[in-house]
Amino acid sequence: MSYQRYPLSTFNPPSDNSLRTLNYHDTYKCPVCGHGELSELTLTEAFACNFCRHIFSANLEAQSVQMVDNVQPMVWFWTGDRWRHNRHSDGHVTAVVWSFALAIACLPALLIMVSNYMFPPIDGAGLNQFSIVWTVITLLAHATIVLWLIAEHYQWPWYVTAKIKLSR
Numbered sequence: 118m119s120y121q122r123y124p125l126s127t128f129n130p131p132s133d134n135s136l137r138t139l140n141y142h143d144t145y146k147c148p149v150c151g152h153g154e155l156s157e158l159t160l161t162e163a164f165a166c167n168f169c170r171h172i173f174s175a176n177l178e179a180q181s182v183q184m185v186d187n188v189q190p191m192v193w194f195w196t197g198d199r200w201r202h203n204r205h206s207d208g209h210v211t212a213v214v215w216s217f218a219l220a221i222a223c224l225p226a227l228l229i230m231v232s233n234y235m236f237p238p239i240d241g242a243g244l245n246q247f248s249i250v251w252t253v254i255t256l257l258a259h260a261t262i263v264l265w266l267i268a269e270h271y272q273w274p275w276y277v278t279a280k281i282k283l284s285r
Contacts, residue, residue, distance in 0.1 A: 136197020136198055137197060138177075138180065138195075138197070139177055139182075141164075141175070142157070144156045145195070145200075146199075146200070147166040147168060147169060147171070148193040148200035148202070149166065149169055149171050149184065149191075149274060149277055150166060150168050150169040150274055150277045150278050150281065151278065152168045153166040153167045154168075155173065155182070162174070162175060163175060163185070164182060168281065169277055171184055171186055172184070172185050172186045173185065179194070180194055181194045182200075191272065214267070218263045218266065218267055219263075221259055221262065221266075222259045222260045222262075223256070223259075225255050225256075225259050226253075226255045226256035226259065229252045233249075233251075
């Protein structure tokens with residue numbers, strides 16, 4: 118298992134006895150989509166969501182689940198009544214993702230804007246406004262692509278829910 122690679126001992130669950138502990142016999146609300154229920158997979162020590170179909174390995178000592186069918190190591194801790202997302206200290210990964218996102222969104226539009234400035238239209242028959250419109254369309258198209266890639270990277274609950282509902 119990958120518990121050695123991602124330490125999960127940083128969370129101490131509350132000591133309130135009225136809160137239920139994570140175990141394989143109960144069902145829990147899915148931490149990814151927020152709509153489905155996590156229940157035990159038969160003959161395994163794992164949970165699966167009945168809505169988004171993600172699979173989670175459980176660490177009952179740390180009261181946590183880790184999504185195993187995703188590239189990103191996503192871990193949630195059970196507080197007794199809800200899930201708390203583990204925020205990794207991978208700040209350099211987040212900075213790299215956002216830097217690439219900014220570059221992918223802005224550089225193509227910047228190239229079009231610079232080329233329109235260096236090589237302006239010969240006649241003034243409205244082609245100057247076309248170059249501005251083309252620059253804005255390029256910026257919006259690339260920003261949409263970047264938003265999609267970031268949503269795929271972070272697996273936001275609203276995005277996962279929308280993706281599942283559109284696929285049905």
